[in-house]
Amino acid sequence: xxxxxxxxxxxxxxxxxxxxxxxxxxxxxxxxxxxxxxxxxxxxxxxxxxxxxxxxxxxxxxxxxxxxxxxxxxxxxxxxxxxxxxxxxxxxxxxxxxxxxxxxxxxxxxxxxxxxxxxxxxxxxxxxxxxxxxxxxxxxxxxxxxxxxxxxxxxxxxxxxxxxxxxxxxxxxxxxxxxxxxxxxxxxxxxxxxxxxxxxxxxxxxxxxxxxxxxxxxxxxxxxxxxxxxxxxxxxxxxxxxxxxxxxxxxxxxxxxxxxxxxxxxxxxxxxxxxxxxxxxxxxxxxxxxxxxxxxxxxxxxxxxxxxxxxxxxxxxxxxxxxxxxxxxxxxxxxxxxxxxxxxx
Numbered sequence: 001x002x003x004x005x006x007x008x009x010x011x012x013x014x015x016x017x018x019x020x021x022x023x024x025x026x027x028x029x030x031x032x033x034x035x036x037x038x039x040x041x042x043x044x045x046x047x048x049x050x051x052x053x054x055x056x057x058x059x060x061x062x063x064x065x066x067x068x069x070x071x072x073x074x075x076x077x078x079x080x081x082x083x084x085x086x087x088x089x090x091x092x093x094x095x096x097x098x099x100x101x102x103x104x105x106x107x108x109x110x111x112x113x114x115x116x117x118x119x120x121x122x123x124x125x126x127x128x129x130x131x132x133x134x135x136x137x138x139x140x141x142x143x144x145x146x147x148x149x150x151x152x153x154x155x156x157x158x159x160x161x162x163x164x165x166x167x168x169x170x171x172x173x174x175x176x177x178x179x180x181x182x183x184x185x186x187x188x189x190x191x192x193x194x195x196x197x198x199x200x201x202x203x204x205x206x207x208x209x210x211x212x213x214x215x216x217x218x219x220x221x222x223x224x225x226x227x228x229x230x231x232x233x234x235x236x237x238x239x240x241x242x243x244x245x246x247x248x249x250x251x252x253x254x255x256x257x258x259x260x261x262x263x264x265x266x267x268x269x270x271x272x273x274x275x276x277x278x279x280x281x282x283x284x285x286x287x288x289x290x291x292x293x294x295x296x297x298x299x300x301x302x303x304x305x306x307x308x309x310x311x312x313x314x315x316x317x318x319x320x321x322x323x324x325x326x327x328x329x330x331x332x333x334x335x336x337x338x339x340x341x342x343x344x345x
Contacts, residue, residue: 006123007031007049011041011067012056012085017108021054021085024112038062042070045077052122055102057086057093068100079129081122085110148212150228151275151283163274169226170238170268170311171289173297174202174245176219177261194256195219201248209237214285224285227273235268235314239340242266242305264305265296266340268314295329296337305340312338319343 008030012018015036022032033048035041039062044050057064064084071077084097087108094105103125104118154162176198183191202221206213210229214222223241225234242264249262269289275281292308300306312321320341326334 005029005031006051007033008119009033009035009041009044009048009050009053011035011038011053011059011064013037013059014056017056028116038064038067038070041067042077045071045080050080051126052119053080053082054119055082055084057084057088057097065096065100068097068102072101079126079133081126083118083122085115148228148283155275155281161274163272165270165272166227167270168268169224169271169289170235170266171271171285171293172223172225172238172242172264172266173294174221174223174242174262174264175297176221176249177263177302178259179219182258182260194252194258198249198252198260201252202245205241205244205248209241211237211241214283222285224271224273227271227285235311236318238266239305239307239311239315239319240343242340243342246303246305261303263297263300263302265293265298265300265307266305266311267293267296267308268311292329292332295332299327299329299337301339307338307340309336309338315340317344 008025010018010021010025010032011034012021013036018034018036022034025032033044033050035044037059041053041055042062045053055064055067062070064086068082068084071080071082078101081103082101083104083106084102085106085108086093089107097105103122106115106118151162176195179195182194186194199216199221202223203213206223209225210231211223211225211234212227212229214224216222223238225231225238225241231237245264246262249260252258253260267289269287269292271285271287271289273283273285275283296306296308307315307321312323315321320343322339322341324337324339327337328334
């Protein structure tokens with residue numbers, strides 16, 4: 001166990017006992033706080049970084065049993081070890097305290113050497129618990145960086161196969177034009193920093209509109225609306241997203257002096273979504289809607305938001321659209337498509 005300034009809370013309604021125990025612990029190098037009743041003890045546990053509690057049983061206002069019950073019911077406190085130090089010498093009290101969550105039970109008058117050994121044993125367990133909790137939090141944060149939160153929660157709950165049908169979503173593909181030539185002229189660190197800035201800006205906009213980023217592939221970016229969050233107007237949200245992404249890339253160009261541009265394609269319709277893989281899993285989309293959105297991007301024009309007729313019909317009242325000449329799309333056939341120019345004034 002690494003050395004650290006452990007903080008011990010001493011809870012006892014007897015001033016002499018409380019002060020004597022505190023001084024003994026401070027001589028051993030511990031930091032101490034005190035409380036004269038159960039209610040004050042709970043307040044200090046919530047307000048201070050307490051590592052362990054030495055708890056008397058018979059106290060006014062709130063006794064030790066009630067403190068144990070309150071700590072056990074509070075998810076923010078129940079990880080703190082509690083050693084009961086009491087003059088109550090009967091098996092029923094000992095069993096009750098252990099059942100309520102106490103880590104140990106010492107009788108008054110106690111042997112100081114034994115007490116310190118019990119404290120160190122409890123702190124050792126707390127240190128290991130804190131390490132495990134820190135690693136778990138890191139793992140959960142990493143999982144949320146890879147997967148949408150609702151999907152991450154389903155995996156954590158034990159679902160082995162996650163595959164869902166969604167009947168109406170909006171799918172956006174964006175590709176950064178001129179990024180590949182730029183990659184040949186700048187050093188890798190600067191390139192990654194620029195790409196990180198671009199995608200971080202996009203991520204922030206996506207979150208603001210309540211949409212879901214699915215993944216990035218090189219310099220391409222995939223977003224979906226209406227998938228994991230209930231949204232009646234996800235098509236409008238994704239249209240606003242596309243316009244904001246165009247503004248963001250122009251702003252980054254002004255700041256960096258680059259000449260990057262976006263080519264965006266959007267379509268609406270049904271998709272299948274699910275988790276693929278076991279050790280290196282990811283959340284992805286499949287279906288004609290995804291393929292058509294991708295075709296809109298690849299058959300679009302630099303600096304334009306290329307959308308299908310199905311999406312245009314939903315946006316016509318609020319957005320400026322420009323119809324294109326009929327477009328032949330391989331694997332789909334002739335399509336009527338539009339450029340999304342902006343919002344109606």
